[in-house]
Structures are given as structure tokens and as C-alpha cells.
Amino acid sequence: MSQFAINIIFVGGSFLLYILIAIWAKAGSTKDFYVAGGGVHPITNGMAIGADWMSAASFISMAGIIAASGYASSAYLMGWTGGYVLLAMLLAPYLRKFGKFTVPEFIGDRFYSKQARMVAVICLIVASLTYVIGQMAGAGVAFSRFLEVDSTMGLIIAAVVIFIYSVLGGMKGITYTQVAQYCVLIIAYTIPAVFISLQLTGNPIPALGLFSTHIDSGMPILDKLNQVITDVGFTEYSADVDSHLNMVLFTLTLMIGTAGLPHVIIRFFTVPKVADARWSAGWALVFIALLYLTAPAVASMARLNLMTTIYPDGTAAEPIRYADRPQWIKEWEITGLIQFEDKNGDGRIQMYNDGSSEAAKAFQPEAEARGWDGNEFTYNRDILVLANPEIANLPGWVIGLIAAGGLAAALSTAAGLLLAISSAISHDLIKGAINPGITEKGELVAARISMAVAIILATYLGANPPGFAAQVVALAFGIAAASLFPALMMGIFSKRVNNTGAIAGMLCGLVFTLSYIFVYKGWLFIPGTANLADTPENWVFGISPLSIGAIGAIVNFAVAFAVSNATEEPPVEIQELVESVRYPRGAGQAQDH
């Protein structure tokens, strides 16, 4: 059977499964649609959170980023998991006790202000929409590589599948498809990693293989990796970073951004009890950790395998001839994601660091002595996980599995984000502001229509990604960290913060963060409008635009407290509301009123 047929079977089979689940879990009420009826078991919910959270970025990109920069990228591993500690202790149980459907609804009620609710709606929509573009684009890449269809066609297929199960089933359909998608994606991620770990270290658990001995060389695998990459001028894999401050702030931004992302928070509204919200966060992190503990192993082993492919006889010997390159390189060359240019005309692939880092400069004389004329091999780091089974010569069904897994990761996150967007529109905007008298049936129709519109918009943006697609992570996390997280936390932990303080805090945090990002990345990401080049020398105190959300959050907290203390206390009934979210008793299920 051809590889193409195998891929079709795996991807088609998984899509069929999602649609069957959707038909079984059709939503009958707004409560089904927004919070899956409020009766989801904490372990089930943990698994759904895992799929909701682990996006194309986690599945496809993260290991590639870690492979490229080693220790320096640990911020992603710690940041995207540490946020769950904050969720479990600072937000989830209390928001579950509050018992409403959406995040802006809590902010609106707690700060007794429609304006606060609308600011939250805007933050939510901007953060979620920028995030969903990345998912659709990721799904497009997976489609075009594995199903040999045009990526726009692939996106339309993906959109139809998401449409069926999210419009029909709402949160209920999404929850149970996400459980299935979690299983698909974790199996797809783990199996190739296990094989590769066995090949390289003899240890079947990749997370342990990372710290084991490399069979061929008898050295610890990380030592071996450090050796082969420094041999050709790359920075040491485990090297420390230049700025601890920047790494701390970047990690912190990712953590509080994670805790403040609405599509994750609303998943905690689906469990029956406050205690279940706490357990859910723990289970979610267990399911997430299964992938996150494997990712650094995948990263280092794939990097080592790539080096061995190019330098089969060691870095001191000549690299592989272009004519002898393995099949997977040929296939990825077609997509343009791997490129070779024979600069010195010797017919061999010289892959080394000809950049401007210290290590690269130190290697320059040796490269010249060997007759090398610049790096000849470039690859897009996003292909690393997808190409991993091919690099390690694994059987065809593993490749089919990776295709289904990558799509599961992208689709599950996209569906969660789209639900957050559509509930903000139908519940907060239409029912909350425009037409409070809308019937439940009318609201359900509105929710489905806004979901459909959001899917069409996301598909369009995924097919025609704006030039700033790569920058959206900074934007989504910066917004969630600087605006939503502090507002939610102060709403629970302070009785003193009032409407004026909260709105001022959110706006200041937001404007501060966006300005800092735009100064380096261009205003509204329009090319040529950046005021300063985005390089470490220009950053204030060495803080990169990616790390600024944490400072934005501090600005938010400081402004909110200062303004609240200068203005009147919140009314008594609001203080009682804060009191009531702190105590689990009497939670009942998530409700409308």
C-alpha cells in the first residue's frame, strides 16, 4: 500500500470518529452548548484540557524550537506547564464556584460594569483569533505534506469537520471529540519517540533516554550532541542564556498568559463541583506532561539524528553527497521547507554555523581550511516532528499516525478557541449588551451562527495568513497575561478593587504591553513601522517583546490597586459576591442566572 493511502486511512478514520462522536453528543440547550451540561468527569475534563491546550505549536513547533536552541528554549516547557499551578490555585476553583458561562461575564459581574465586560470581550476575541490563525495554518501544512492536496483545500476540509462537531455539539461535542483527539495526538507523538529512543539509547522511555548513554559512542547522549554541534560551529546545546532576567520574564509571561487564556479557563466550568475543578487541573497537567516530558527528548534526538544523517562518518570527515541524500530530504525539498544550495560546488552537503555568534566565528578558519563556502543546508524547524519518523526510518503507518496526530492537535485547539469566541459574542455581546431579552432558543441559534462565522473567518485567515502570523504568540500571551489574568485574580483575591480600578488596570496593562511589542515588531505589525530593530541591544534591560507580558501584568496590578484606593469601595453586594466565590459550598452547576 502506498504511503498516501496509509495517510488517508489514518486521517480519514480519525475524522470519521470525531463526526460520530459529534452526532452522539448533540447539544440541546445553551448549557450543553457553553459548558457541556456541567457534568464532565474531572479526568475526562483533564484529557479534554490537554487536547484543548496542546496546539499545533506544542505538537509541531515546540520540539523544533528546542532542537534549535536547546536549554534556552526551556522557557516554553516550564511556561506552558507552570501556568496550570496558577490556574489550579488562583483561578479555576473560584470561577467554577461563580458558576457562569464565560470569562467576560465574571469580569462584568465582579466589577459591576458593562464596560469592563466589553474590554474583556475585546481582549478575548483578539487573543483567541490571533491564536486560531496559527492552528489553521498548522493544519494547512500537515494537509499539504501528507495528503498531497493544496493547503487551501486541506483547510476547507478541516473547517468542515470542525464545523460539524462544534456547531452541532457546542462544548459537549467539543469535549468528547477532544478526548478522542488527545488519545490520537499522544499516541502519535509518543510512538516515534519510543522507537528513536530505543535506537539511540536502548531506553524505551524517551524522557529517560534523554539522560542516558548514546549506544554508538558510549557517551551520555547530551554530551555527544554538544560535541557534534560545537564541532561545526553551533552553540552548545546545554549552554546558559545571556540574560537570566529575560528568561525569567519570558517564562513568567507564558505562565500567567496560559492561566489567563479564556479557552482554557472555560473548560473548568464544565465539571460538576469546585473540588473537581482542582482535580481537573492536576489531571490536565498529567496529560500535558506526557507530551511535554517527551518533547525535549524528541528535540535532542532529532537534532542528533539530523547531524548523523549529514555527517555519517563523523564531523571530522566529509559530509554526505547531495546525490546520496535520503528519501525524506527529497520529499521535504518539494515543499520548500528544506533547501540546499551547493555553494562550493563539491556536490556535498556542508551544514554548519556560518552566523555571527562567538562559536560560529571561532569555527570560521577551520571551515575555510576545509574549503567550505558558507552553510548550504537550511530547514524549517517546524518539520522536525513531522519528519522525525522518516529520519529514523520508521514504518509507513507511523508516518500516517503523525499526520493524524498533528491534525488532531490543531483541530482540537481551534475548536476550543472558536467556542470561546462564539460564546463571547452570543452570550456577552448579544445577550449581555445588545438584546438581553433573547430567549434560550434564540441564544442557541445566535451561538451557532457566531461559531459558523468565526470558523469562516479563521479559515480565510489561515489560508491567507497576515504577514505577522509568526508574531501572534507574543500577542496572544501578552494580552492574556497583561489584561485578563490580573483582572480575574484581583476579582477573587481582593474585595477592594473596584470597577474604575479594574478597567484602568486592564487598559494600562494592555496599552503598555502592546506598545512595547509594536515598538519592536511594527505598529499593528505593519512592516516598516517599527521604531527600533528587534535585537537584544535595543531591548530595555535586555527584555524581549516576547517577555513583556509579565511586566504588563505588574502594571495592571499596580494601576488597579492605586486607582481603587483613590476611589470608593465596591458596593456591599459585590463584596459578598467575592466572599461567596471563595467558599465551595453551594456551588451547584454552571448556570445562566
Next chain:
Amino acid sequence: MSGHSYDAEKYWKANLRLIFGSLVIWALVSYGFGIVLRPMLSGIPIGGTDLGFWFAQQGSILTFIALIFHYAWRMNKIDEKFGVEEE
């Protein structure tokens, strides 16, 4: 809650203490051992690298899981002790 405000206050303080303790460990393993204190731990080798590298790539994640389950378990006990658990 106005009826048992004294107990309610003690319950909330117990929660805040537990959160504070958990977050100290949360910060120590990630920002501490994983980043800022890594150079000080570089003398402790672990499988081809140092302890700080392990905390940054795996140790902190494992600690986070333990922290959340410990918090959930302790809070459920505290809920019962103060009689604010769900029916």
C-alpha cells in the same frame, strides 16, 4: 456566609497559606533551580548535563504536577474541616 464569618476568615487564611507555600516551591524549581540558580547547581551532574538543565526541562514539570495534586488533596481536607465542602 455571614453567620460563620470568623470560621470563614480562618478558612480563607488557611487557603492563602497553602497557596503561598505551594507558589514558593513553584518559583524555586522553575525560576530558581531551572534558571537563576543553575550556575550554582552546575557541579551536580545528571546524565551528561547538570541538575539545573534537568529542572528546566523535566524536573519543574514533575514538581508542578505534585504541587497541584497536593493542593487539591489538602484543600478538600480543609473544606471539610471548616464545613464549607460541597454537598
